[in-house]
Amino acid sequence: MPPKESRLLRVGVLGCGPIAQAAHFEACTKARNAELYAICDVADDLRDRMAATHAPTCSYNDYDKMLADPQLEAVIIATSDAFHVAAAVRALQAGKHVLCEKPLATSIEEAESLRAAVNASGCTLQVGHMKRYDAGLQAAKTFIDGPMGQMVALKAWYCDNTHRYAMTDAVQPLMVTSKHARxxxxxxxxxxxxxxxxxxGSHLVDTARYFAGEIKAVDARLLNRAGIRCWFVDVEFANGTLGHLDLTVAVRMDWHEGFQIYGEQGSIIGKTYNPWYYKSxxxxxxxxxxxxxHRVLGADGHFYRRQLEGFAETVLNGAPQTGADLEDGIASVRAMVAIAQSARSRLPVTLSDVAGPL
Structure with a gap:
């Protein structure tokens, strides 16, 4: 890991559950420009275990007390989806920068309600679409924005598999739980x-938007058969690109994720691995x-650490935001709501027409 810099962003992690244990605690301790300053969880046994393991400067059982700490500069929200928006608002109102796990919210209106809080705070809010920090995807994005010319078509797929947990259990830390968790x-x-x-689906939608830009409309089909849920989604992008998304859970094969992109002056084929292998x-x-x-080889695959470093660079040095911002988070929720509505109605849906929860 790169050596720590002299100025570190002091980060507090809200929630000591699986995503914090698997990703965010380690990201904070390894990031070159951030530190695990505080952790917070209402479950005393879980929080004490994590504090003993990861050695933050402070440990809190009350979120408002953590937010009141003047030394705390930023919060990673690593809670259940239902708590994301309320926790983000409280952090922004306390003047803390926010890196919120995806999805940003579970309804369009809830996601959009964050605009006022972000604008009033002057703080940075970033959404944890960490695949934007996959060096392979970044290389594809550089080609798309440069020599490829006009994009013609994009196909992307995200297929979880039946053997996923047998595989990830071998590489993830032992997950600690508590009956007192909220x-x-x-x-x-x-x-x-x-x-x-x-x-x-939040990963798949954000990857598509990262490459091809705004989604204008979707036409989705959902089949639930043999314990497998399969969404096939035809996508119309605002720039005229044709798209097709495949979300299938769970395929009877290896983890299957990737994309194909056809452009004016070239094409791209990508294979993405289960994120817990930390392989680009x-x-x-x-x-x-x-x-x-051309293929990027030997790339740094710690997406969560690289995500935090990009976030910290924006907060500490005013660097352009390289991750998913508030509007990206809102757009992702809107696209998922549109896909769900299209699948139910079996009709095309224009994203500007949708509202409500997923």
Whole structure:
């Protein structure tokens, strides 16, 4: 890991559950320009265990007390989806910068309500679409924005697999739980259509937008058969690019995620790995100009650490925001709502016409 810089962003992590344990605590301790200043969780046993393991400067069982700490500069919101917006608003009102786990919200209106809080605070809000910090995807984006010319078509897929947990359990830390942890009033997994779209579809939608820009309309189909949910989504992008998205949970094969992009002066084929392997995507970029193919090799694959470093660079040094900003987070929620409405109605849906929750 790179050595720590002299000026570190003092970060507090809200929530000591699985995503904090698997990603954010380590990202804070390894980031070159940030530190794990504080952790917060209402479950005393879980919080004490994490404090003993990761050694933050401070540990809190009350979120407002953590936000009142004048030394705290930024918060990573690593809670259940239902708590994201309220926690973000409280942090912004306290003058703290926010890196919020995806999805930003579970309804369009809830996501849009953050605009006022962000504008009033003057703080940075970034959404945790960490795949934007995959070096393979970044190489593809550089080609798209430069020599590729006009994009013609994009196909992208995100297919979780039945053997996912046997694979990830071998590389993730032992997840510690507590019966005292705060849970949403409704079980997020009670509606699996909604749960899979929020958990997995948010990645797929943001990757598509990262490459091809704003989504204008969607035409979605959903099939639930043999315990497999499959969304096929035809996408109309605002720039005229044709798109097709495949979200399938869970395929009877290896983890299957990637994309193909066809452009005026070249094409791109990408294979993305399960994120917990911390392996950058294998991305082949074909240049029509000289008939050659290029691939990034040996890239830094700690997406969560790189995400935090980019966020800290914006907060500390005013660097341009390289991750998903507030408007990206809102647009992702809007696209998921449109896909869900299109799948239910079996009709095309224009994103500007949608409202409400997923």
């Amino acid at each position: 849970k949403p009033s409704e079980n997020p997994k009670a509606d699996l259509d909604r749960y899979y779209m929020l958990a997995h 995507s294998e991305v082949d970029i074909f240049h029509e100009s000289d008939g050659s193919t």
